[in-house]
Amino acid sequence: MSLTEDQRAEIAAHAQDTQPTRRPTVPALETLLYQPLEVLDHGFLRVIDYMGDDAAIVQAARVSYGRGTRKVSEDAGLIRYLMRHRHSSPFEMCEIKFHVKLPIFIARQWIRHRMASVNEYSARYSILDREFYLPAPEHMAVQSEVNRQGRGDVLAPQQAAEVLDILRDDAMRTYRDYERMLDADQGFGLARELARINLTLNTYTQWYWKTDLHNLMHFLALRIDPHAQYEIRVYAEEMLKILHAWVPQTAAAFEEYRRGAVTFSATMLSVLRRMLAGEVVEQPASGLSRREWDEMMATLKG
Template identity: 60%
Template sequence: MPVTPEQQAEIDALRAQPRQTLRAVSEGMEAHLYKAIPVLDHGFVRVIDYMGDDAAICQAARVSYGKGTKSVQNDEGLIRYLMRHWHSTPFEMCEVKLHVKLPVFVARQWIRHRTANVNEYSARYSILDREFYIPEPSQLAAQSVVNNQGRGAALTADESARVLEILKGDAARTYDHYEEMISDTSPDGGAKQGLARELARMNLPANIYTQWYWKVDLHNLFHFLRLRADAHAQYEIRVYADAICKVVADWVPAAYGAFEDYRMGGAVLSAKGLECLRRMLKGEAVTQETSGMSKGEWREFEGVLNDPA
């Protein structure tokens, strides 16, 4: 269960205590504040705090006083200009702090984005819960024969069942050993020395859940989302990115619209790719052999031209 009854009671209590403020407020983000969005089987994402809105981006770009808003149309046009020309610093004026519950192996991918502030649940101080990510059968696939870091064809029903039994059995067994190692009571009820938590945790699998607070500015959040909400990203981190995308779209709708158009929906071509495109538009039949590109480059170029995604 992503959120315990105690956590839900805390969320309800926080949302029941509105406060007056002189800060810029995003009504879209206020609707998300503190709420937990379920992700995977036991995970969630929730907004703890935020700063700024679309107007704050424009205010920073114009270095003006007050709201910095000339009109909604002018602000949206400015934001699209900033996104289109890769002017990133105005987007850094907006920040968000998220509370995320996620499997450890997802956290290890996530932490590669080093332009954020992170504070993780301490397994040296506290005992980890018996919660493990167990994939749905539809997410179990063989190694891709094209992409060395991706999935290929789905496993058969029999093979999926066998893998799931291994995952569940290993998770239960390692957690039983974890509890046994840290316990100060022996199986016969007598006293014994329990192993330090900082050592006992080493035997736990990478699909156990951890939690952290993750604070990041909008520019670096967009970079995270561009990579992790992409169709080629690993499913288990992509579903977190997808959940965050929905929150950001409500928080800064103009900025997210520009991001979706220019980054998520757009494409970057190399000089060779741009030249090939110009030749094609003139009616020339360009092939990989005449393009000057490697096979990998050509495959990606064709993907940009032909892939609806």
């Protein structure tokens, strides 16, 4: 992460300022507010603001006049019930806002989540910093042979070093040319909206991104998955920690009913019933494809 002294000072000044409020407040999240959590080589994630807590979900579900909470166990039970039955609207009653610094190729995946608001740093208006993502050697891997959109074995150290050199050299050269095209004195004074097209997709950008708790969990469910690209998964992992700090009862229900849950198809369910009845079922007679069969067996083994 590469914050300037000025940026650190700005953050610190902002973070010290405390006011009284009558709104629901989460002390565990307050201590995290504004602090940049490092992600990748130059990226970060900062919680900028939030609205609501576990009790606000209960309050909305009950359409109550006051806080609407009863005993902790009853509230947790209601939250579990809502999560289990996919009653999503009470979870929409909480909101969170992040400041994120991330490589452009990850921003392009992230923005596909439409149920969110975003303000991105404008490269038509401003000049991007000379920062680009370079994968650590342990994350440089060959194309997977089983998964057409995934990674296989890690590169040998020598090869990783060579790839790294290519990535770094190309990023540095295209950035140098970007600067030269922009430079009104020594270069060409080219419009920023044009010069930026020369930058590589690993260049960092940043944005304010705001979503509600329901859509945050949808983002997490998809992006924390082992099939998600590593470079977005690491952001999701930081966000999951924030989820636990912010709404611990909801986060526990999310782990139980979403992240740790498994869905079996109609055919899988019939296989399961036969197995529990003591039948020895094998793939050819299961009605499942080889791939689905393997997935199901892997799930049942754990």
